[in-house]
Amino acid sequence: MSITLKVNGEPRTVDVDPETPLLWVLRDELKMTGTKFGCGIASCGACTVQWDGMPIRSCQTFIGDLDGAEITTIEGVDGKAASAVQAAWQELDVPQCGYCQSGQVLAATALLEETPKPTDEDIDAAMDGNVCRCATYARIRKAIHLAAEKMEG
């Protein structure tokens, strides 16, 4: 089945089983490996991308439902919030193994686009679906607050 969607603003056409999760289309068909496979059941958030600006789990989003959709991945995310988040992540040396961080960056960006000055409770609510086995959560929290400051400045 041929499906056309926009990935990071570029129209892309793929010919795959419509049940294929978006995750595997991005990684194996489009060779965009920044979006990670962590659990396959939408429990860890490593595969987070944005669909029309909303964070979604690409491992449980099927390509057959995405004809015409606009998808943003870690390779293409930009704008004020994304730049602030990625700068804060580097400034505070957030990543350890780093495997979950694409998803964390996408989720944090979506949070700040919606809530530019999040409280700790907002951060808990927005980020609880994104697992980090290195437990970098303390730095992720600090980096989100720092990114919020950067967006103000």
Add this chain to the structure above:
Amino acid sequence: MLHLLQKPLETAKPSRRTFLKMSAGTVGGLIIAMKLPNMAEAATGEFVQPFVHIRPDNTVVVIVKHLDKGQGIATGLATLVADELDAAHAQVTTEFAPSNPAVYANTLFGVQGTGGSTAIPNSFMQYRQAGAAAKAMLVAAAAKDWGVPANEITVSQGTVSHASGKSASFGELAGLAAEQEIPAEPALKTPDQWVYIGKSFPRVDSKNKSVGAPNTYAMDFQRDDMLVAVVARSPRFGGTPVSFDPGEALSVLGVVDVLMIPTGVAVVAKSTWPAIKARDMITIEWDDSGAEMRSTDAMMAELAEMAAKPGLSVRKDGDAQAAIENAAKVIEVDYEFPFLAHGTMEPLDVVMAFDGSKAEVWSGSQIQTIDHNVTAAVLGIEFQNVAINTLWAGGSFGRRATADAHVYAEAAMLAKALHEKGTSGVPIKLVWTREDDMTGGYYRPMSAHKVKVGLDDEGNVLGWSHRMAAKSIIKGTPFEPMLMKDGVDHNMTEGAQDTTYAFPAMEMDQHLAETKVPVLWWRSVGHTHSGYVMETMIDRLAKEAGKDPVAYRLEMIKDDPRKANVLKLAAEKAGWGTDLPNGRYRGVAVHKSFGSYVAEVAEISMDEDGIIKVEKVVCAVDCGIPVNPDNITAQIEGGLGYGLGAILRNEITMTDGVVDQTNFDTYEPIRMSDMPEIEVHIVQSTEAPTGIGEPGTPPIGPAVANAIAAAKGNWVTTLPLSKHDLV
């Protein structure tokens, strides 16, 4: 998996003899620099030494012999080289070393490998010397070029200069530096001259990991001709495949082959999803005659029974039994600890290409020498015909350090089978899905402890008797001769047998249980349970004695000043003894592991329903010279969080031999809302640097349990806490 693979791995496992042979290259001192066969590169203006390359474009490449799985060793080794070399942070980058134990062995293991929090301890002198040697050669090159004495030349932030006004970048001097004599014993800086060590050297990988850079992890490996494989393995440990019916699997678009290998039935496809989808369509008959059929309840009952009887002695100081018999009071406590999965974010994976005579591997290889040797043995080729490209690993926590290299063995079986069927030389990416990983064994062993303590009428310890039972991680592996003596596994009882609490009499025994469930090192290994037992017992005894838990501990560690120091520091910074708001409670624990001392004071809240949240943890750490303080802080934060997640709600259980937890929905990891605020205080030490990847983990469990006891008066002795309606 070893349990599925007895025959193939009989030949694949490195024998003690090959293990020694592999390590022979490093006996007799550190390698820091050598004439390499490819010194011709010097002609191109590049400086090439085993641990440091300097390129004409002025980049300093630090060659990292260890696996960086998040613990920050690439940055740590770069810190050491950059400091002695006086390089600028911005010009330093890292590359992983090839698998070559003659040059890149862990000097504490004798083989190339990472584990036991040894990466900095074994590299501290080696990488500093490598940096110092490179600097001396740059200086010699400048002296020759400028016709000035070497001792008049200074180096700072990547610039070599002389009072005459001459100066050059490292890149400009690299080619000439490569031709200079390699100093046998390059002068090292004194600590007051360090510019990065003990100060700051930001991570070398933060940017790539914040932007989803390609080619970072083995999972990211892509090549147009690459195939992907998943394997259906026995639901029970020790089960073997007998026959299979592929069903509709071969008709799934993209599926190339379905084949039986010794570990199970593999689906090979052009990409990942078709392989995963098709695997569910295969029907497999398993032979469970040699499989572990028991439930974990039965296994735990066996361990408890073993721990009730005397076992192999690991420590006997004085007559603990007599002391207990004559004591005013005896406290006896039984503990049970579950199997734990590592749950690395990047599931297990290896990419391997085999053309019949040579093999190339791309992976987060943690013990390269074993992975390398097993790959060669399964493929039936010589060691030198295998090349391993180490990539960043998406976590390990011990999971990628396997004594049997089972993922490599399985990938090699696949590569060999495909070669024999005519598919040769293409890279095959073997992917373990999350379910494969969670149900695939290699867990932290489950264990039982029985502790009996005799006290005098003031609550002082007279005698301590301690027994534990678990499956040995070491027994039957190439590490056995190194880590076991007289049938005793010292890995298993570490953290208890070597306690520095001054007990007048102490005895400790161990029992080695048998099961087909494969077990493995899990971040901080024996300390994960022994630390919990020791520190909750001591807290209980302090209460019996009517003494403050910090003061009670300090009385018994007078001969261990570094331990006493971190305990006092954490207590002071946490405001130990000061009032807390209603519903808040504190607990403390202090534990030494991997040479490092960590004290943690946990502050918890408990609501009306008895549900707890860990609100804040104040830590004090003494790991010798703090090479990279921010990374030490990060490792304590992460190590503590990793341990906290496990004690809150993690356990692997089995029903009739089948693992009950299959993914992160049933093995719920620690999440943002569980994470406490953390404060880390680092002791400014001049002792040799010791481990930091693991020592943050052991104290958190007992610190939290002791805070719960402060609230409720009793100590949890079976984990996780979710079993007790506390979370």
